[in-house]
Amino acid sequence: MARADAGSTGSPGAAALRxxxxxxxxxxxxxxxxxxxxxxxALSRAGVATVLAIMGGPLxxxxxxxxxxxxxxxxxxxxxxxxxxxxxxxxxAAAGDWLLDLEERVRPDLVHLNGYCHAALPFRAPRVVVAxxxxxxxxxxxxxxxxxxxxxxxxxxxxxxxxxADAVVAPSAAMLSALAGEYGALGLGRGxxxxxxxxxxxxxxxxxxxxxxxAGRLWDEAKNLAALEKVAPHLAWPVLVxxxxxxxxxxxxxxxxxxxxxxxxxxxELTWWMSRAAIYASPARYAPFGMATLEAALSGCALVxxxxxxxxxxxxxxxxxxxxxxxxxxxxxxxxxIRDVARREALGxxxxxxxxxxxxxxxARRYLDVxxxxxxxxxxxxxxxxxxxxxxxxxxxxx
Numbered sequence: 001m002a003r004a005d006a007g008s009t010g011s012p013g014a015a016a017l018r019x020x021x022x023x024x025x026x027x028x029x030x031x032x033x034x035x036x037x038x039x040x041x042a043l044s045r046a047g048v049a050t051v052l053a054i055m056g057g058p059l060x061x062x063x064x065x066x067x068x069x070x071x072x073x074x075x076x077x078x079x080x081x082x083x084x085x086x087x088x089x090x091x092x093a094a095a096g097d098w099l100l101d102l103e104e105r106v107r108p109d110l111v112h113l114n115g116y117c118h119a120a121l122p123f124r125a126p127r128v129v130v131a132x133x134x135x136x137x138x139x140x141x142x143x144x145x146x147x148x149x150x151x152x153x154x155x156x157x158x159x160x161x162x163x164x165a166d167a168v169v170a171p172s173a174a175m176l177s178a179l180a181g182e183y184g185a186l187g188l189g190r191g192x193x194x195x196x197x198x199x200x201x202x203x204x205x206x207x208x209x210x211x212x213x214x215a216g217r218l219w220d221e222a223k224n225l226a227a228l229e230k231v232a233p234h235l236a237w238p239v240l241v242x243x244x245x246x247x248x249x250x251x252x253x254x255x256x257x258x259x260x261x262x263x264x265x266x267x268x269e270l271t272w273w274m275s276r277a278a279i280y281a282s283p284a285r286y287a288p289f290g291m292a293t294l295e296a297a298l299s300g301c302a303l304v305x306x307x308x309x310x311x312x313x314x315x316x317x318x319x320x321x322x323x324x325x326x327x328x329x330x331x332x333x334x335x336x337x338i339r340d341v342a343r344r345e346a347l348g349x350x351x352x353x354x355x356x357x358x359x360x361x362x363x364a365r366r367y368l369d370v371x372x373x374x375x376x377x378x379x380x381x382x383x384x385x386x387x388x389x390x391x392x393x394x395x396x397x398x399x
């Protein structure tokens with residue numbers, strides 16, 4: 001049950017409400033799972049329980065164990081396809097029925113959706129949508145033109161979900177602006193920026209070694225790892241890349257011979273490599289936030305990243321920025337840091353000092369403020385209560 005909380009720091013005029021239980025969706029593709037777990041853990045420490053509804057594919061044993069370690073977290077799994085996948089709409093509809101049934105069972109005070117389409121469902125609880133990325137802004141950033149007509153259904157469904165949300169959250173102001181550009185204005189007071197976060201205790205710098213490190217899906221053009229392939233043969237240090245070369249649909253792209261591909265690695269191995277890497281490179285074309293970059297910064301790596309408004313917003317003077325389509329600039333930035341030990345070490349220290357600000361505790365505090373605004377604006381609808389002597393008109397037990 002939502003409750004008053006005198007410690008809330010919500011906006012003036014908003015009721016100081018805090019949910020007792022949140023129904024949160026998440027998927028197993030990319031960084032959404034990581035952010036969801038960090039937030040669920042921080043909410044648990046604040047006394048808020050989370051029911052995490054999983055879609056998109058099976059969880060690994062390590063991911064399931066990480067979820068089990070969070071007090072009060074209930075994990076509910078499914079294999080429904082995600083809205084950004086090819087031809088997902090039958091699964092999106094079935095997942096919607098599943099989520100409504102789940103809401104009826106767990107009776108959350110608020111629904112937190114790490115996706116768009118399901119916000120248009122008739123949930124009784126207020127709904128908060130989190131915009132981690134979207135197909136249309138991805139397409140525009142990668143291909144430098146609007147998405148083709150085959151994505152019109154996706155556009156319409158996402159716009160419908162955004163209109164239905166009681167609040168919309170993005171990890172950067174740049175992503176919030178991209179949403180408004182693709183789908184229309186979000187409405188005064190409904191858009192909020194809350195950066196993602198990682199627990200700094202999971203990442204620690206080790207003595208740095210002479211190699212450049214990168215992480216990301218090789219098949220994702222937004223990561224632009226092809227740019228590293230071009231410059232790697234001309235660098236004095238090797239370039240190591242960790243990441244899957246197989247997309248969700250089974251399509252793959254292998255790293256070129258100039259890169260040392262580690263393939264997919266689990267989190268302990270990833271943190272081991274990051275702790276030792278002197279430089280982290282991510283010449284991205286599209287990055288609404290960049291979780292791997294945050295992890296590299298916490299590991300004390302000097303950052304060389306794509307020159308994107310979102311990344312400048314997040315990292316300010318704690319990174320070197322290069323245009324995604326300028327291999328010469330990328331080579332020059334990496335070569336300079338390889339040669340300049342003092343600059344490299346200073347930049348790594350600066351990145352870590354910046355990174356520790358993005359803590360799960362701070363992230364949860366800001367989400368609780370947004371939750372309070374949503375609860376104040378639209379309290380959960382009352383459930384039907386039938387007289388004790390009357391049968392339930394809908395055929396299900398009433399309170």
